[in-house]
Amino acid sequence: MDRTSFRYRILLVDDEAALRDVGKMLLEAQGYEVLGAEDGFEGLAALKQSLPDIIISDLQMPNMNGFEFLSVVRRRFPTIPVIVISGEFSGVSVPESVLADAFFEKGEYKLPELFSRICALVHELPTRPKTGKPNNAAVWVMNNKGTVAVTCSECLRTFPVAGVSKGVNEAECDFCSCMVRFEIIGESFVGR
Ligand SMILES: [Zn+2]
Structure with missing residues (x-):
């Protein structure tokens, strides 16, 4: 090669x-x-x-x-x-x-x-046109304790969020303080 x-x-x-x-x-x-x-x-x-x-x-x-x-x-x-x-x-x-x-x-x-x-x-x-939809919430999957580890789409660091519910949620990034929107689509895959 x-x-x-x-x-x-x-x-x-x-x-x-x-x-x-x-x-x-x-x-x-x-x-x-x-x-x-x-x-x-x-x-x-x-x-x-x-x-x-x-x-x-x-x-x-x-x-x-x-x-x-x-x-x-x-x-x-x-x-x-x-x-x-x-x-x-x-x-x-x-x-x-x-x-x-x-x-x-x-x-x-x-x-x-x-x-x-x-x-x-x-x-x-x-x-290539930008096919992303910047306003779309990121998709997240809840674990069985009702918490998620959300990754900030701006700084790419991950922080825990408790008390989430199915649908669109918002949380402030622990690191850069921007608001992260995320959508809970279901339960964890792990152990299924
Ligand atoms: Zn951040």
């Missing part, structure tokens, strides 16, 4: 190490530079280091799941295209706030389809 040529960078977020490794290998063979992250928190940490050209993310992950991660990404980095690869939702009823550019069901798609979608998304980068 010609290492001097420009390579598009992909951030691959999946909690299954084996899938991450295989994905990394396959995408690198296509000429991409691939960064891995095992959940949304690691994904955000990676975004603070350097911005990828495209993000590929799972939805069901411990700590910070894909809904939460992507809703922060959509508010903070609306121009980065996002592909969701997940087994949970079969392409239907993905919340509008997640706004993935493409959705593939785990184990149910052909690699050439994924590769051509990635190719199309990175090549439309220069003219």
Whole structure:
């Protein structure tokens, strides 16, 4: 591989190490530079280091799941295209706030389809309109104690909020004091 040529960078977020490794290998063979992250928190940490050209993310992950991660990404980095690869939702009823550019069901798609979608998304980068909806509340998932760890879409730091209810909530960021709007869409995935 010609290492001097420009390579598009992909951030691959999946909690299954084996899938991450295989994905990394396959995408690198296509000429991409691939960064891995095992959940949304690691994904955000990676975004603070350097911005990828495209993000590929799972939805069901411990700590910070894909809904939460992507809703922060959509508010903070609306121009980065996002592909969701997940087994949970079969392409239907993905919340509008997640706004993935493409959705593939785990184990149910052909690699050439994924590769051509990635190719199309990175090549439309220069003219890509802002598809994010800045006024959309970020999506959050409540744990069984009625608290959430909300990530501020401005400073990307995470703080606990108690007494939340289903629907749209507001809380002041502990760190930068801006008001964070977030929508509770359901119970935690963990342990389901
Ligand atoms: Zn903040």
